[in-house]
Amino acid sequence: MAHVHDVDQALEQLRAEGERITTARRVVLEQVAAAHRQHLTAEALAERVEAQHPDIHLSTIYRTLDFLTGAGILVDVRMGRGPAAYHFAGDAHHHAVCSGCGQVIELGSETFDPVIRRLADEHGFEADPSHLVIRGLCRDCRAG
């Protein structure tokens, strides 16, 4: 099954699986979609959700994110320390993070294709990386 990358697909999948569609789930999905490719933490998402639905509790956000991640609709990103962030599973992308200045370079999902091919050839492994973080030094920090 291809990965979901918008609200309608997500809702459709949930319906197909007989899962319940609640206000919290719909609103969380809408906010993830609205943040388009950004990495939103549970807290950040909660703020946005609260603006329109003050009755939705933070713990519900956590449970909802957990649920949607378990369903394969969202993926969670854990960049080093700090809180987890979430985006649609269909928005696969990767990051190069500079250990010097913290700059983040966004990398297309094709960046790792050579590695994926190699894993397939050598190990029969079908890699499906939704979010990799690779550390190093950016051009400026190498020079400086």
Next chain:
Amino acid sequence: MAHVHDVDQALEQLRAEGERITTARRVVLEQVAAAHRQHLTAEALAERVEAQHPDIHLSTIYRTLDFLTGAGILVDVRMGRGPAAYHFAGDAHHHAVCSGCGQVIELGSETFDPVIRRLADEHGFEADPSHLVIRGLCRDCRAG
């Protein structure tokens, strides 16, 4: 500077940098070395350290691990949820983890060379990945 992969090199580096060599630092390094390529958490390390030095406090382990990581001697691994784990920076290696059965395939550090080359060419980014985890399906789970 090449990455450290044993106690002596680590101590030498610290000495060269004018950093202090304390009991805690030495013992932590010894335990990381003794665990050879395993992923030890701060807590696991603390247990081992306590066996010989009951006076070394858990908070000191955390501070020491932080210090050694900051010095580039150790790297910290954050696999999904749960506590961080540590190993020598010189023991770079990567994992392919099967989402089906949980099997872990260990990958040599050269696996990502094509990607590293590409980042250098396209972004001037000097990647230094010490520990990547790539998810997917292993041969058996693809077939099954």
Next chain:
DNA sequence: CTTGATGCAAATGGTTTGCATGTTT
């Protein structure tokens, strides 16, 4: 009406911090 989702408050786990004291250089 049944099953599962939610609000709330309280607990948890991992990690960090302030401060007085002890150790390394």
Next chain:
DNA sequence: AAACATGCAAACCATTTGCATCAAG
């Protein structure tokens, strides 16, 4: 002696959980 590392206890943050209530199917 000066600078820094440590023990301890308390704080912290992100996240999870128990339980009574509420909503979706």
